[in-house]
Amino acid sequence: MQTVIETKALCKQYGPHTAVDHVELHVPQGCVYGFIGPNGAGKSTTMKMLLGLIHPTAGRVRLLGQELTEKSRLPLLRQTGSLIESPAGYLHLTAQENLEIVADLKGVPHKDIGRVLDIVHLTQDRNRRVGQYSLGMKQRLGIAMALLGSPKLLILDEPTNGLDPAGIQEMRALIRNMPAATGATVLISSHLLGEMEQMVEQVGIIDHGHILFEGPLTELQRHSRGNVTLRLLDPAKAAPILRANGLTAHSDSCVVTLPPLQDALLADLVQKLAACGAGVVELTPHTKTLEEIFLSLTSEEAD
């Protein structure tokens, strides 16, 4: 599989502050890639460097198999759609006029406008001034602008920011289907892991300008497995069994907290606990928050 976005030791320095520190991204063709990190982690800066909006202090960017240089930038941008830092647009103009402006700049025929308006469900509101749009509608208009000309690569910076749950749901469905529908590869950033889980196949996690993890979402989910709590009627009976299984349980009256366990081990343990009469009444697997995953990733890195 071809790598559509590849960065090598990409750095951006602002005075003494390193916003992006030796970032290596590998975005395979035809996938939705989630670029996740807290606010200020360096996501936007990295994405802007991919588009040539910001000049890297060091490092290299390859897009669609081509090195990003001053010379290759325009041909590459012609194949790229982007939405960076909240939706853009001219508020005194209608959505139709806004898209005409973008189509003119991209050199895309105006007949493509109807198609992208359809995709983002703005056909009905195409002749309303964008100033009257809700944030969700502006966000969708931003996506429509990015989709003009059917680019091979879409770079979307927090496109679900500020949307209501229904809007997030809709955006998710839209983006998830993008590779299948248009053949595009999508790089999408967010500060919420949960929001991305139903949308992306590959993830890159960035914090303080460092990539902490890059790989398939399934692999990340292994890291996101949190503790398991058991509520027992008789914790005293459970203690020997837990010890026998080499588990150090943290128990608080009738609630026992266990470290993350493989499903098979957990099932076996529950069966044994039930058999000894400990009375298992509740089992709650916990998912780590993004912060906790960061901590576990950074502590692994330190090991």
Next chain:
Amino acid sequence: MLKRCIIAENRKLHASPIWVIFFVLPLISAGYGTFNYLQNLEILTERWYSLWTQHTLFYSMLFFPAMVSAYAAYLWRLEHLGHNWNLIMAAPVRPFALFAAKLLVVVKLMCFTQCFVFVLYVACGRLFAGFSDWPPMSIVFYLVRGIFGGLAVAAVQLLLAMLIRSFAVPIFLGLVGGIAGMLIGSKGYALLWPYCLMQQGMNANHSTDVLAGNVLPFLLACAGWLAVVLLTAKVLLEKTDVKA
């Protein structure tokens, strides 16, 4: 590429408030000039030329720089608002083409303004000053020269408006530039200051041609200013990071 950028810029002017300025300021300027002329008929005896001195005094010093500054500030304000910088700079066009397109659109508006000013001048002359003939051709010549001088002003103002995110500050600087132009011009350093070039081109507040026999240095100065500003804009747009 430049053509596509110009089409895009023109589209941004649809339904824009800039047209209010376009119509209102020249009207005020012409009204003020005509009033001044009619109040001072005993010293202003050269008919069309005298009326021209009154029409152009405040127009070249205040109204024209204010209008060109407003056109330029408005075109960049559209990009300063709502992260549109990201949008235009990620478009597959050379950043310099974006600047050049804005300059050409400002120049277009400026040409329209000059025409409108001429129409108002003729109308005021015929209707209020009671002239039954038509103005001399040299007035048209002054207006065209004013456009050449105005090119430098437009370029400088576009550069200021690109760099300064505020709408009002570059317009204020334009006014300061215009007023300073009158002073610098009276000291004889007209070619060194773009706002002066416009005033000298228009032959503002003079009934005899200030540029008689000096048109070539004037044109070279206009071209020089234009080149310096365009080069600065090109370097800034290509070498610095986009701040949306």
